[in-house]
Amino acid sequence: xxxxxxxxxxxPYAKTGGLADVAGALIKKYRDMKKEAYIILPLYRKIxxxxxxLKNTGLKIKxxxxxxxxxxxxxxxxxxxxxxxxxxxxxxxxxxxTPQGDYIDNASRFIFFSRGVLETCKAxxxxxxxxxxxxxxxxxxxxxxxxxxxxxxxFKDTATMLTIHNLGYQGLFPASEMPLTGLGWELFNPEGIExxxxxxxxxxxxxxxxxxxxxxxxxxKEILKKESGFGLEGVxxxxxxxxxxxxxxxxxxxxxxxxxxxxxxxxxxxxxxxxRECKRRLVKEVSLDKLERPFIGMITRLSAQKGLDLxxxxxxxxxxxxxxxxxxxxxxxxxxxxxxxxANRYKGRVSVTIGFEEPLAHRIYAGSDFFLTxxxxxxxxxxxxxxxxYGSIPIGRRTGGLVDTIQDYDPLTSKGTxxxxxxxxxxAMLDAVKRALCVYTDKDKMQRIIVNAMKxxxxxxxxxxxxxxxxxxxxxxxxGMV
Ligand code: ADP
Numbered sequence: 001x002x003x004x005x006x007x008x009x010x011x012p013y014a015k016t017g018g019l020a021d022v023a024g025a026l027i028k029k030y031r032d033m034k035k036e037a038y039i040i041l042p043l044y045r046k047i048x049x050x051x052x053x054l055k056n057t058g059l060k061i062k063x064x065x066x067x068x069x070x071x072x073x074x075x076x077x078x079x080x081x082x083x084x085x086x087x088x089x090x091x092x093x094x095x096x097x098t099p100q101g102d103y104i105d106n107a108s109r110f111i112f113f114s115r116g117v118l119e120t121c122k123a124x125x126x127x128x129x130x131x132x133x134x135x136x137x138x139x140x141x142x143x144x145x146x147x148x149x150x151x152x153x154x155f156k157d158t159a160t161m162l163t164i165h166n167l168g169y170q171g172l173f174p175a176s177e178m179p180l181t182g183l184g185w186e187l188f189n190p191e192g193i194e195x196x197x198x199x200x201x202x203x204x205x206x207x208x209x210x211x212x213x214x215x216x217x218x219x220x221k222e223i224l225k226k227e228s229g230f231g232l233e234g235v236x237x238x239x240x241x242x243x244x245x246x247x248x249x250x251x252x253x254x255x256x257x258x259x260x261x262x263x264x265x266x267x268x269x270x271x272x273x274x275x276r277e278c279k280r281r282l283v284k285e286v287s288l289d290k291l292e293r294p295f296i297g298m299i300t301r302l303s304a305q306k307g308l309d310l311x312x313x314x315x316x317x318x319x320x321x322x323x324x325x326x327x328x329x330x331x332x333x334x335x336x337x338x339x340x341x342x343a344n345r346y347k348g349r350v351s352v353t354i355g356f357e358e359p360l361a362h363r364i365y366a367g368s369d370f371f372l373t374x375x376x377x378x379x380x381x382x383x384x385x386x387x388x389x390y391g392s393i394p395i396g397r398r399t400g401g402l403v404d405t406i407q408d409y410d411p412l413t414s415k416g417t418x419x420x421x422x423x424x425x426x427x428a429m430l431d432a433v434k435r436a437l438c439v440y441t442d443k444d445k446m447q448r449i450i451v452n453a454m455k456x457x458x459x460x461x462x463x464x465x466x467x468x469x470x471x472x473x474x475x476x477x478x479x480g481m482v
Pocket of ligand 1: 016017018019021166299300301328329330355356357358361380381382383384386
């Protein structure tokens with residue numbers, strides 16, 4: 001089985017969020033499983049100028065964008081990793097945009113990438129059995145295969161899967177950009193890629209991929225409903241029988257407190273001494289007061305989706321419970337300003353780092369007692385999986401993947417791995433924090449819940465196997481065998 005993962009981001013190359021972790025970990029797992037798995041991503045400036053070992057294959061592709069023809073180059077990295085080079089589109093500071101907004105030519109950039117992926121396959125003479133697309137940035141790939149490339153023998157047996165990592169991001173563009181896609185206007189209708197007068201790249205994939213997946217079971221059900229469907233619930237309902245939930249995992253080598261190179265001291269479930277040392281050092285690193293206080297960590301994209309309004313609204317009450325807050329995040333400017341103000345106001349109690357800092361993220365996961373994730377919605381969420389592995393207890397909203405991965409603590413049996421709350425209100429969140437603090441003040445109970453959380457298995461093994469099963473199914477379906 002020849003697998004191709006097409007993704008706009010993957011660790012260790014380029015990352016803005018969980019998709020990068022997922023794509024990077026999945027491809028690594030496939031390699032461990034000895035699968036023939038390729039991955040293609042754009043050659044962003046960060047990768048080109050970074051320390052990744054790159055080889056220019058010398059192969060070129062040409063992609064029509066409206067009435068222009070744009071040339072791209074193909075670079076290779078280690079084992080079956082390929083990058084599409086095009087300075088006009090990818091030689092930029094960020095992946096998709098700045099805190100002020102998205103890059104205005106994102107339609108062209110990801111039309112180029114999507115069609116570029118197919119052209120790259122041809123240039124490399126690599127005929128994938130399945131192309132595993134991810135998010136709106138690759139949503140056009142399945143549609144191109146069903147239209148422009150429909151009669152192309154090269155892709156005769158190529159099936160497609162599209163994974164929705166976050167339905168809130170759809171790649172919406174004005175109808176006037178339709179000619180850039182190279183697709184006919186007949187597709188610009190509600191059955192096709194039109195969405196309330198605009199073009200929707202994610203919808204292109206939702207209507208045309210052979211199989212759809214999303215990153216948790218609960219989210220797979222939630223997105224069929226109006227409240228969580230972002231206007232696409234009707235499309236998804238029509239494809240319900242082709243929609244599967246496959247829960248994300250984390251890379252257990254990358255996220256391993258017993259070997260983590262970023263930690264001042266390593267630890268594991270049998271010896272938590274190192275975790276205390278991590279907390280001690282973290283206090284100094286981020287200049288917070290009193291080690292005895294419970295520490296709540298947050299590592300997140302600063303976006304409304306993440307429920308940050310609850311934290312800003314209730315900050316005073318939250319701190320009055322005695323906790324210290326450490327936030328590491330990057331995203332919308334309004335939150336940069338809001339949280340920086342809070343950090344100034346509560347020096348010693350709140351630490352805010354605006355930026356994307358991998359080493360600090362590891363140290364916060366290790367040094368915090370709790371990990372707060374009050375998301376409005378959460379397709380899967382990786383933060384809570386990582387935090388549990390590092391013995392930092394999640395406090396999260398009862399939504400999406402948080403439901404599937406956090407077991408609400410029961411004080412009678414001491415079973416559970418975290419604390420869940422339902423309503424998207426400051427008081428519901430504070431109640432969950434209070435429940436968590438009751439456990440914190442009882443050393444034995446706290447020890448117990450840490451062990452419960454650290455014992456959970458969120459490695460990729462089971463989910464990677466599930467994806468392989470689905471690839472198998474979809475390739476057979478494509479060939480009319482099922
Ligand atoms: P999303 O993909 O919606 O942003 P996830 O919880 O699925 O959220 O994944 C977030 C990933 O990005 C986690 O690995 C988290 O540790 C990491 N991350 C988020 N923000 C930052 C940041 N500012 N610095 C470092 N890592 C971050």
